[in-house]
Amino acid sequence: MTYDLNVAHLYGDLMNTYGDVGNILALNYYAKQMDVHLNVKVVSLEEDFKAADYDLAFFGGGQDFEQTIVSQDIQTKKAELTKFIESDGPLLAICGGFQLLGHYYIGADGEKLPGIGALDHYTLAQDHNRFIGNIVIKNQETGETYHGFENHQGRTFLGDGERPLGNVISGKGNNGEDGTEGAIYKNVYCSYFHGPILTRNGDIAKHLLVAALQRKYPDADFSQQKALPIPATF
Amino acid sequence: MSFRSGVATFAGKSSYWFLHTFLHGGSSLPGKITLKLDPNILRTLGAKYDVIVITGTNGKTLTTALTVSVLHEKYPTILTNPTGSNMEQGIVTTFLNAKNPKTGRPLAVLEVDEANVIKVTQYIEPKAFVFTNIFRDQMDRYGEIYTTYQKILDGVALAPNATIIANGDSPIFHSKELPNPIQYYGFDNEPDSDFKAKPNTDGVLCPNCEHILHYHSLTYSNQGKYFCPNCGFSRPELTYRLTKLGEQTPTSSKFEIDGHPFKIQVGGTYNIYNALAAYAVGRFMGVEPEQISDAFNANQQVFGRQEVINVDGKRVTIILVKNPVGLDQVLHMIDTDTHPFSLVGLLNANYADGIDTSWIWDGDFEQLTDRDIPAVITGGERYKDITFRLKVAGIPDDKHIVEPDLEKVVDRIQAVPTERVYVLATYTAMLQLRKILATKGYIKEGLGV
Numbered sequence: 001m002t003y004d005l006n007v008a009h010l011y012g013d014l015m016n017t018y019g020d021v022g023n024i025l026a027l028n029y030y031a032k033q034m035d036v037h038l039n040v041k042v043v044s045l046e047e048d049f050k051a052a053d054y055d056l057a058f059f060g061g062g063q064d065f066e067q068t069i070v071s072q073d074i075q076t077k078k079a080e081l082t083k084f085i086e087s088d089g090p091l092l093a094i095c096g097g098f099q100l101l102g103h104y105y106i107g108a109d110g111e112k113l114p115g116i117g118a119l120d121h122y123t124l125a126q127d128h129n130r131f132i133g134n135i136v137i138k139n140q141e142t143g144e145t146y147h148g149f150e151n152h153q154g155r156t157f158l159g160d161g162e163r164p165l166g167n168v169i170s171g172k173g174n175n176g177e178d179g180t181e182g183a184i185y186k187n188v189y190c191s192y193f194h195g196p197i198l199t200r201n202g203d204i205a206k207h208l209l210v211a212a213l214q215r216k217y218p219d220a221d222f223s224q225q226k227a228l229p230i231p232a233t234f
Numbered sequence: 235m236s237f238r239s240g241v242a243t244f245a246g247k248s249s250y251w252f253l254h255t256f257l258h259g260g261s262s263l264p265g266k267i268t269l270k271l272d273p274n275i276l277r278t279l280g281a282k283y284d285v286i287v288i289t290g291t292n293g294k295t296l297t298t299a300l301t302v303s304v305l306h307e308k309y310p311t312i313l314t315n316p317t318g319s320n321m322e323q324g325i326v327t328t329f330l331n332a333k334n335p336k337t338g339r340p341l342a343v344l345e346v347d348e349a350n351v352i353k354v355t356q357y358i359e360p361k362a363f364v365f366t367n368i369f370r371d372q373m374d375r376y377g378e379i380y381t382t383y384q385k386i387l388d389g390v391a392l393a394p395n396a397t398i399i400a401n402g403d404s405p406i407f408h409s410k411e412l413p414n415p416i417q418y419y420g421f422d423n424e425p426d427s428d429f430k431a432k433p434n435t436d437g438v439l440c441p442n443c444e445h446i447l448h449y450h451s452l453t454y455s456n457q458g459k460y461f462c463p464n465c466g467f468s469r470p471e472l473t474y475r476l477t478k479l480g481e482q483t484p485t486s487s488k489f490e491i492d493g494h495p496f497k498i499q500v501g502g503t504y505n506i507y508n509a510l511a512a513y514a515v516g517r518f519m520g521v522e523p524e525q526i527s528d529a530f531n532a533n534q535q536v537f538g539r540q541e542v543i544n545v546d547g548k549r550v551t552i553i554l555v556k557n558p559v560g561l562d563q564v565l566h567m568i569d570t571d572t573h574p575f576s577l578v579g580l581l582n583a584n585y586a587d588g589i590d591t592s593w594i595w596d597g598d599f600e601q602l603t604d605r606d607i608p609a610v611i612t613g614g615e616r617y618k619d620i621t622f623r624l625k626v627a628g629i630p631d632d633k634h635i636v637e638p639d640l641e642k643v644v645d646r647i648q649a650v651p652t653e654r655v656y657v658l659a660t661y662t663a664m665l666q667l668r669k670i671l672a673t674k675g676y677i678k679e680g681l682g683v
Contacts, residue, residue, distance in 0.1 A: 009433065012433040012434070013430065013431070013433045013434075013435065013438055013446060014438070014439065014446075016433060016434045016435070016436070017370070017378075017436070018590065018592040018593070019558070019592035019593055019594065019595030019596050020434070020595075021433065021434040021595060021596060022592065022595025022596075022623075022626075025595065025626050025627075026626060028626075029625075029626045042433050044446060045445065045446060046445075063378040063379065063380070063436070064378060064380075065378070065380055065439070066439060069439060069444050132589075133589070149589075149590045149591070149592060151590060194590060194592040195591075195592055196592055196595055199595065199619075199622055199623070199626070200619075233618060233621075233622040234618050234619070234622075
């Protein structure tokens, strides 16, 4: 392989519910077709995350208990994660990962738990209800349609400077109210989609990989990588 | 028996007789009728029995069947519930269906759904509980592993004197202080080393101090000789030990428990756990190791979920898969086959299958890619998901047949280049495939599932 990307799998041993590891597998699958080798490292509790060490990051969803623990530990990585995001580092955050990049979320017992506030959203809870089911959204800028499966109690509200990953065509989305699903900020993509998201929506994998390549190798020509066809898988 | 219970029991028994005789069915409706007439009926029905409750997300059915055959070596009369009747109505039906015991105090060995343990312990104080394991399973129904365990404990709280016989290799079963006497079983067949479970493993946080658990040895998922390097929390002392693991094939396993040799006619490490649980209950109830060995040897028909069907000379093994840990174990088991085989993956996402197909990505299909499998067929209502899963795992396109239509899948199976074929199917896909195989005359309808 001509190119190398270092991937941080944030809390991969704790935030790993609903086949999230499939996103790493899908990234690898498309990376190979782009002549890219991925070095994936799990960065977990009490381990350092240095923004300069990584070209791409993935942050999955977890069970309530695990997410509570991560909510505490991630405060020690807040500065470096924010630095990574602000310097256009590509990051995919799903479900609990999405929530923890924002200001706070309300946990299963009603307690308010901190995120890192790198993105400007917050997450409330709903009583005795979850949004569960298949979901389809459309990204208004690219025209791409994304398919997924949502399963979340949290209701997330986007802040200034964030735009949704897509508008809900069928399903509930971020909060069941405003028709948005997920978030995009710089090169950060957030979503509630399981499936996992990159296995059904290879275009997002391609956006992430191309962004990481252009950031790491600013003088290289990636026209071939950008032209990689992504056949439908769903 | 009160008048109300008497009427309820009579109504239930009559409906069972009617359904069984004329409709060849009746596993939960009689219980439903009886419960309507007398919601407290289990107190009356269960009072005569020493009850052993077997619960957990995986392995309940086989552990129950094995435990029954082990206990039969010493106890002539044992009541048990048929597969799938593990909720309140099915359990009531099981008691209704029982002949009145003539002498002594008979045993009832019941497979009980995790959330239904409390429905049993409200009325009956069991002699023992068996906890097999708790893995993620159809999470759209019950939630997370801690929630599931809490549901079990809510039931156990009503029976503080019952002995708990638990899988000691599963950290969650050591996470709460309980008043009950507890015995643990587990694997103790490897020298100690020090490592972590693979990243997509559930339940690896120390219940004591919330650091990541390490392992001296590990069987699969998060089960093994765990310890916390931070606070010293570790696997409890085992009462029953698997001391040696011998040859494993897809259809048999050899091992030693407490130094006694055993063989079971079924593959899969998960089935050794089931046998270990049955051994533990047997020893707890005074059955000798030699008798337990006899019971294991005599018991081939209980392993019904791995059915081998002859399809025009092809040896087709159909295996039900329903959650990531089970799937991983099945993949590991078929990989112990020394003969070449073809692989079929059939995925549906109806309610009984689990409506979210994400879990197939937690199954380590990558472990099969070194085998160079000559033919892989993917199908079912969600064939696109399973097709892409296997493509990502590295199955080459020229050996991969995509066939959504199960009728045609059967034709494709007849044409694969190997004699052996493993079909991994979710619940409703399995039912649909069996129906087609029955129509074509390869199996009799209605058997097995």
